[in-house]
Amino acid sequence: MFVIFGAAGNVGKVSAAEVRRAGHEVRAVVRSAAQAAPLAEMGCDVAIADLHDRAAMTRALDGAHAVQILCPVPRAHDDPAREMRGMIDASVDALRANLPQHVLALSDYGAEHASGTGITTLFHYLETRLRTLDTRLTFLRAAEHMHNWARVLPVVLSKGVLPSLHHPLEKRFPTVAAQDVGALAAHLLMDEKLPLHSPRMVSIESEKRVSVIDVARTIGELTGREVTAHAVPREQWAAMLEGAGLGDGHARLIIDLYDAHNAGRIDVEAGVSERRSGPTTLVQALAMIVPRGVRGASVASGPGSSA
Secondary structure, X not given: OEEEEOOOOXXXXXXXXXXXXXXXXXXXXXXXXXXXXXXXXXXOEEEEOOOOOHHHHHHHOOOOOEEEEOOOOOOOOOOHHHHHHHHHHHHHHHXXXXXXXXXEEEEEOOOOOOOOOOOHHHHHHHHHHHOOOOOEEEEEEEOEEHHHHHHHHHHHHHHOEEEEOOOOOOOOEOEEOHHHHHHHHHHHHHOOOOOOOOOEEEEEEEOOOEXXXXXXXXXXXXXXXXXXXXXXXXXXXXXXXXXXXXXXHHHHHHHHHHHHHHOXXXXXXXXXXXXXXXXXXXXXXXXXHOOHHHOOHHHHOOOOOOO
16 A cells, blocks of 8 residues: 555646556545545545644555655644644654655655755654664655646736746756656555665656746746746745745745845755656746636747647
C-alpha cells in the first residue's frame, strides 16, 4: 500500500494518479470528506486525517509500504511556524509507530539552512525530524511552484500590474510546475532500488529559469493585454501581505524567505547530485491558471493553451 498525504493538493493528486496508473494500491489521505470524491473515482482508498491527530494518522498508515508526506504551512494560524512544527512532530511520531519501508518528503530549495530563510526553515525542521526514523528516506526539494502566481492574478487582471517580492525584476530564479513535482515524487516513491546514501536527495526545477519580467510578459501574451512587472519596495512588503489577509507571523515568514531568495540563498544545495528537470514550461503552467475567458484570442488558439 502506497500512502499519500495531501492527496487533494496540486502535487499529491498527480502522485496518487501516477501510482494508481502503475497498478498499485493507494491510500489517499485528505483533511476533509469534501476532498474525497475525485480520489475515490481513480480507485484510491481515501482516509480522513488531520496532521495534528496522531491516532488518525496512525490508522492512515496501517499497512503502508511507502509514504509520501507533506506538511502545509498553516496560512490562517496566529503562529504558523509553531503550528507547522507541531504537525511535523505528530507526523514523525505516527510514522515511527507504524514505520513504512520508505518515506518520501516533499521539501523545498534552501531546506539545508537551519535559519534565516523564513518558511523554508520549516522544511529544514521536517527533514531533520525525519532523519530520526530508521527507514529509507527520500527528500524531494522543489523550486518555487509556478502556480503560486495565481495568488496575485486578480491584481494582474484588474490593474495590469504584476507585484513581486523578487528583486531585481530581471533576476532569473528556479521554478517548477506542481504536476512535474507530483509525477517525479510518484516515480521516486515507487523506486525499489536502495540509494547509495540516505537520505536520498533529489532536486527538481523547470528546464529554464525565469524572471518576473518573463512572468509578466507571459501573462500579457496569454491575456492579450499589457502587464507590467512591479518590484514592491521592501518597506511595503508587510503592509501588502497584511492587506492580502496574512497574519503577522505568516507575513514575517514570507518576508524572511524573500530576503533570503534575493540574497541568493534559495537554490540547489551544493553537492546534490540528483538534479531533475520538469518538462512543463512557464507558458503551459500559467495557461492552466489564467481563466479561459480572459485569454487573448491568438494565444487561446495556440499550441500551448490547453497544456
